[in-house]
Amino acid sequence: MKTMSHHKWIPATMLAVLAMSPSAFAQESASTEEALATLTKGLDSVFVLLSAFLVFFMNVGFGCVESGFCRAKNAVNILGKNFVVFGLASLSFYIIGYGLMFSSGNPIMGTSGWMLGDVNPADNLPQKVFFFFQLAFAATAATIVSGCVAERIHYGAYMALAFVLVAILYPITGHWVWGGGFLSTLGTPFHDFAGSTVVHSVGGWAGLAGILLLGPRSGKFPKSGGVHPIPGHSMALVFLGGLILWLGWFGFNPGSNLAIGDGSAVAHIVLTTNMSAAAGLVAATIVAWLYFGKPDFSMTVNGCLAGLVAITAGCDVISVPMSIVVGAIAGALVVFSVVFFDKIRIDDPVGALSVHLACGIWGTLAVGIFGGEGCSLGSQIVGIIAVGLYTFIVSLIVWAIIKATIGLRVSQEVESLGLDISEMGMEAYPEDPFPG
Amino acid sequence: MKTMSHHKWIPATMLAVLAMSPSAFAQESASTEEALATLTKGLDSVFVLLSAFLVFFMNVGFGCVESGFCRAKNAVNILGKNFVVFGLASLSFYIIGYGLMFSSGNPIMGTSGWMLGDVNPADNLPQKVFFFFQLAFAATAATIVSGCVAERIHYGAYMALAFVLVAILYPITGHWVWGGGFLSTLGTPFHDFAGSTVVHSVGGWAGLAGILLLGPRSGKFPKSGGVHPIPGHSMALVFLGGLILWLGWFGFNPGSNLAIGDGSAVAHIVLTTNMSAAAGLVAATIVAWLYFGKPDFSMTVNGCLAGLVAITAGCDVISVPMSIVVGAIAGALVVFSVVFFDKIRIDDPVGALSVHLACGIWGTLAVGIFGGEGCSLGSQIVGIIAVGLYTFIVSLIVWAIIKATIGLRVSQEVESLGLDISEMGMEAYPEDPFPG
């Protein structure tokens, strides 16, 4: 008002009104705008933190599913891996991985942002909110590997791979897709909304490389031929884990929107995620019932996870009815994939390759089929191949280095005694007279 | 400003100020209003989605409580039912149930909204947010039934009932109360805020009908008279399930407010919900301690659930001190109800009738007693009877049809061997030498 205070010809009453309103309004407006900005940032923070907590909770889910599908004699080992991995991932992603993935750098990798720096690609969010959400994602990729190599790997060997995976392997392909790298600048960009490829297939490829170097668990493929099923020790843990993972996915996919907006886009993602899971589990149950003669519960759970992995890439662009189709196909696929991997004598104790790799690929392709405009099957195939080749080859090299240095596989004796007594020095259920 | 620009007599400085403020303000104001509307919708979406995730989590809780209270030889069967039911419910509620329940239609049922249509009774929320929250509720009703019929029903028979329940049975009574149907237009409307009747009693009535057609588990009521207790196989699962259900109820009741507002109304609901659960578990523990001589842990858990079910109808209108009274009465009631159902030889393996039906009725009546103005005991009784009669009769018919077609009860041999080996083709804990 100072600049106007000498315009005596304006009636005092009006001046008073102006004094109260437009300029007050100017201040008010500024503060309203600021208040709105703070509220929006705060609301998006609550939304993304809630999502990150749900993704964090997936660690419980993975640990339960993996240990439940394995024998009691190796349970502590698997639970331990699933517990330690979030600790290792926190350190390695904080120090190296985050910068490699999200700083601008070049089309191949980021080149700054160690210990966060000031890298923050999500300008609607505080940096640490964005980082924590991404950290939870990074740990997921490592957790998937743990299932593939279960019941025969050295504790330390898995830790080494997990550290490198989260520090270097995962962030580089992540940069290609989510960090401004070359897959995000294709004519039609590669579309992977929440990570069917970036997270799940990457975990699957690294796990496959490990399986190839480790070989199958002893007894799984008898010399006499055929497949000797090795049932898991607790379906209660599998149940817990399966539903906790489903719940966690409501953070994984919707949270990847990174903003709540008016809720519409996020709710669409919640719904496609849920319907694909539902269709996946129903399809897998029916297919298993017809195919094996029993409504195999492990297929029910893996069918659900298959639907979740498959819709992850396109949960934002695929319609609700089509999400049912994507999930149903994933649910059927996972049953045949489990049978297939057994047939080619790839020993994947918990079905992680079928769930995360096979359905990760299917879901990424599904974006090209059902995603509508702005998605191209060609770009999807390019992304699948680029990420797959890189991850498989580099992780094969890393596994080989681990094998040559600290060793990969436990001895035959340790394996038959169980990793818990030998490697961990304790049993999961010491009072049970038949631990393995 | 265009229309004013020719008023040359206004000093330029003032014009400038006006140019910057009132009209800018008009635009600003519109955008402020829009921003506020988006924020409110986004915030309500986060709140209701969080609630829906908590209600989803209740599936884990039901599965744990039910399987923990049953024998190991039937654990996979029960866990499987609790896993599959959310898949089936997702499909059936999406395709049919939601429209029947929430589209306007007539006082008896909705007549549009298949696969959502454009039905959205909550104009503060995106349609898919509202749908997903309601879906989680619908699945709960079906899950309650699973406990009632445990340890003796065919896997497929339960699935068939669950599908019909979520597609048709539950949505129709739901329409009467929450969809604008005749119970919501009584002189004093029937008040059931979050579903003591609409969800819990409905599950209980359908379960009771199933129990009557199935009969008790063999051995439960020996010919020599009396009751042979069949202890559940894992109190750890019961513990997990009980507390997870308590947690889930913080989504079930508060989320039913569908908007956070300034938080006051929702916080009141959180608190009445919690205090009723607390009073219920303390009362049940004390009553059981006095009555049986031991602080029966299963009564502690069921007392907690009893308090939760009972406060569900009136959590919004009952005061905090009175919520303690409602919960304490429910906690005592559940103990005597369990004894009563045993006495009349109704075999309810997990106490679901006592928790959901008996306390659902009690809680609905409690609204008439403690709910204050706007609630009437008469209307509450009308609602209880209308919903109960309809649900019991129609579900009895549906069960009878299932019995006549695909069959209801497993053979005596399968029952004594356990449903897991026979029906599911696997065991929950295959390494345990004494699985049943």
Added chain:
Amino acid sequence: MKTMSHHKWIPATMLAVLAMSPSAFAQESASTEEALATLTKGLDSVFVLLSAFLVFFMNVGFGCVESGFCRAKNAVNILGKNFVVFGLASLSFYIIGYGLMFSSGNPIMGTSGWMLGDVNPADNLPQKVFFFFQLAFAATAATIVSGCVAERIHYGAYMALAFVLVAILYPITGHWVWGGGFLSTLGTPFHDFAGSTVVHSVGGWAGLAGILLLGPRSGKFPKSGGVHPIPGHSMALVFLGGLILWLGWFGFNPGSNLAIGDGSAVAHIVLTTNMSAAAGLVAATIVAWLYFGKPDFSMTVNGCLAGLVAITAGCDVISVPMSIVVGAIAGALVVFSVVFFDKIRIDDPVGALSVHLACGIWGTLAVGIFGGEGCSLGSQIVGIIAVGLYTFIVSLIVWAIIKATIGLRVSQEVESLGLDISEMGMEAYPEDPFPG
């Protein structure tokens, strides 16, 4: 506008604009301000309720860790204590504790606010939101005690202590720090952001007093000298509990900010909390591996909890890199502390003293070391001593009264048979042929 309507010399068009804007703006502005205030309160409510739900979930975590670390024959007893405690805490904190802690009163204790009254120190939150968050905290303190006295205490004796602890003991020291009491008005105030001392050490001190009066479990310290390890019955429960506690801490620490603001401060707390946990578990695993020759899984879990307890006091003021240091020291400390308590023949079945007391003290000191300006090592030491002396002495008296009246320790026979069969009248896993 009324007062201006007679200023005919203002052109009608302009008047119209003014009529539409400044005064409309005045109303608008009021409603905008109100809308912003409601939104902020609503958003903070969602944030704090989410946090409270996560803290509530910690009860599941404590129950799982404690029962998993104990023998199957005492599992129902421990699970029951962890279930009942939230019920008792709800009642006692509602009736007495909240008022003692948060009403203004005097520097020693609050003197009003029974059954809430109108006490609400958080004016950005509805009273019931603040209360419910604080209730979840209060219950935590009681839960810690349950681990210390496990496998040998009467069910009722623990209940009595838990009730008094939440009603009186915890609220009084809580008042000193968080309720405006004398520790909050020191020259440099005692800084304990989320309760390393206020919650965790208090639980630890009360537990230590109980252990001293109870004595060790029979067989733990043989007369022949040395320590006889008593392994827990389920590492699956320990895994579940450990990760659930980690998750719950994302409510415990960030929620203590009581407002989301723009998310920055809260995200900092999320991150220091996580990094300290990560460093704690990695450090404990490495130290145990070097020290015992095995990557002891129970140390991994306790190392994680150690890091969480330690960062709780300073999660707001300690930098992310320093949070890693705080956590790593806590992780190492917990290993040596467990060994130390064994050496001095203090029988702490689940390591609760090492986690909550030792690391609670360490974390409170760490604020003085790493907290920067506004924190003083002297004030931290004063707070640790004041709270510790008071809690230890008063809880010793309460335990002694319980011992003299209802009795503290079960008979030798009950202890060796297991508390479940004797005290609880049931077994956790009745089908297992070797329950203890």
